Amino acid sequence: MAVFLKAVDLGSFAAAAEALEMSGPMVGKHVRFLEQRLGVRLIHRTTRRQSLTEFGHVYYERCRAVLAEADAADALASDQLSEPRGRLRVTMPALLGRICVVPTLLKLAQKYPALELDLAFGDPVADLMEGGYDLAIRTGELNEQSGVIARQRMVVCGSRAYLKAHGKPRALDELDQHQAIVYRRSGGVRPWLFPRDGQPPREVWPAGRLRLDDLEAIADAAARGMGLAWLPSWLVRERLDSGALVRVLGIEGEFPYDCHALWLPTPRLPLKVRLAVDALAAALPKLVA
Numbered sequence: 001m002a003v004f005l006k007a008v009d010l011g012s013f014a015a016a017a018e019a020l021e022m023s024g025p026m027v028g029k030h031v032r033f034l035e036q037r038l039g040v041r042l043i044h045r046t047t048r049r050q051s052l053t054e055f056g057h058v059y060y061e062r063c064r065a066v067l068a069e070a071d072a073a074d075a076l077a078s079d080q081l082s083e084p085r086g087r088l089r090v091t092m093p094a095l096l097g098r099i100c101v102v103p104t105l106l107k108l109a110q111k112y113p114a115l116e117l118d119l120a121f122g123d124p125v126a127d128l129m130e131g132g133y134d135l136a137i138r139t140g141e142l143n144e145q146s147g148v149i150a151r152q153r154m155v156v157c158g159s160r161a162y163l164k165a166h167g168k169p170r171a172l173d174e175l176d177q178h179q180a181i182v183y184r185r186s187g188g189v190r191p192w193l194f195p196r197d198g199q200p201p202r203e204v205w206p207a208g209r210l211r212l213d214d215l216e217a218i219a220d221a222a223a224r225g226m227g228l229a230w231l232p233s234w235l236v237r238e239r240l241d242s243g244a245l246v247r248v249l250g251i252e253g254e255f256p257y258d259c260h261a262l263w264l265p266t267p268r269l270p271l272k273v274r275l276a277v278d279a280l281a282a283a284l285p286k287l288v289a
Helices: 003-011 014-019 024-038 054-081 094-111 160-166 170-175 215-223 231-240 271-288
Strands: 043-044 050-052 088-093 113-120 133-139 148-156 181-185 192-196 200-203 210-212 229-232 246-248 254-264
Touching: 003 014, 003 024, 003 054, 003 246, 014 192, 024 148, 050 094, 088 094, 088 271, 094 113, 094 133, 094 231, 113 181, 133 271, 148 231, 160 246, 170 200, 181 229, 192 210, 192 215, 200 215, 215 229, 215 231, 231 271, 254 271
Parallel strands: 088 113, 088 133, 181 210
Antiparallel strands: 043 050, 133 254, 148 229, 148 246, 148 254, 192 200
8 A cells, every 4th residue: 555655646656666665566566466456446557657547546545544544553652662763754955954953863863773864955845745755844934834943043244355345234225235145046046034023024135246056155155255145144153253254234134034844744743753853943943043
């Protein structure tokens, strides 16, 4: 049933085989075994595409319910053992993940030898079901929020050399007089956001000749005096402490960004996921402050 569901969710036997770490023919054998046992075809298959039969749709929904209950039963057993085990698949933004999330998860893996980590790094938001992930860590405004576990601060900063040559902005209205190093994600430019009491954040669309899709590279360019940058405080903390970068605009320039943990709806959250969320909720606020 699990193989059948994965083949349907991912749209092909090949994709299911990769996600389940088995061969394509073995996925086909699982599905054919179900069809032979039931005496009914579940999936229409051609060389180019596959689609569920009418009965396949009904059977698919029942299988989802059965497996959800089985997962809940397994979670009960894990809770009794009080030790997470098995593979925990987590997707996260590259920099935030590498600097803040991974150290916490590695400590968790050291504490629980039966826990396996399978970590993916990437800024585009991954689909939990299609990717087979147990947990996703994301920042910013999300339509679907499973839990806010930390709040990071975005700050405007620049090098001493740049500020000496171009002046230090004292208000948001002065930002358009400066060169900015712009973050470009998924082909689009994002505005810089600034808090306003009781109102939606103010958007500032910075102008600059440098557009990069890597925050670390933006911080490096800002330290070289190429312009102002809008960056997470945790990323530039050492540069600010050393004087390589200087914070501008004070409190007015700080924008809080929520950090979320997302997981698929389930009757009972598996112990490995719950412990990971708890560990991140305890550690991240200190790391991203």
